Amino acid sequence: MNTRIVVIGGSAAGPKAASKARRMDENAEITIIQKASDLSMASCGYPYYIGGFFDDRDQLLCSPAGVVRDSKFFWNAKKIETKVRCEVQSIDRKKKIVNYINLDNGKINNS
Ligand SMILES: Cc1cc2nc3c(=O)[nH]c(=O)nc-3n(C[C@H](O)[C@H](O)[C@H](O)COP(=O)(O)OP(=O)(O)OC[C@H]3O[C@@H](n4cnc5c(N)ncnc54)[C@H](O)[C@@H]3O)c2cc1C
Numbered sequence: 001m002n003t004r005i006v007v008i009g010g011s012a013a014g015p016k017a018a019s020k021a022r023r024m025d026e027n028a029e030i031t032i033i034q035k036a037s038d039l040s041m042a043s044c045g046y047p048y049y050i051g052g053f054f055d056d057r058d059q060l061l062c063s064p065a066g067v068v069r070d071s072k073f074f075w076n077a078k079k080i081e082t083k084v085r086c087e088v089q090s091i092d093r094k095k096k097i098v099n100y101i102n103l104d105n106g107k108i109n110n111s
Contacts, residue, residue: 003028010034035087040069
């Protein structure tokens with residue numbers, strides 16, 4: 001059975017941890033659960049965006065190759081499943097289950 005890894009949070013540290021896990025285990029089932037809409041957001045770049053140094057907000061989400069790091073990117077490039085706009089509410093360590101709510105439809109799920 002493949003190792004199952006759930007990463008909570010998908011801004012800077014989360015995708016980094018998930019990507020490292022993928023490099024260490026090519027067969028693991030890796031999922032990122034992210035409360036916000038964006039993945040891999042370069043928040044350090046906000047002042048430059050707000051300051052008018054560039055207009056395209058997607059640049060805050062781009063890889064060095066200019067590809068926006070969205071759910072499709074994470075799946076195609078790294079086989080990492082992502083669930084955006086989903087907020088983790090609890091972790092059942094004994095059952096190894098993470099409970100989360102889909103913020104768009106209010107449904108409770110687990111992973
Ligand atoms: C304006 C600005 C400038 C910065 N400049 C620099 C810099 O020059 N150099 C530097 O090293 N750092 C800088 N930083 C800090 C750097 O951006 C942060 O250290 C980094 O974003 C932290 O990443 P993180 O993933 O640990 O946390 P966060 O960026 O806080 O991400 C946590 C993520 O987890 C999600 N989340 C939280 N709770 C839940 C939940 N229950 N379920 C699901 N998802 C959840 C949140 O939605 C969020 O997306 C700057 C930050 C800002 C705002």
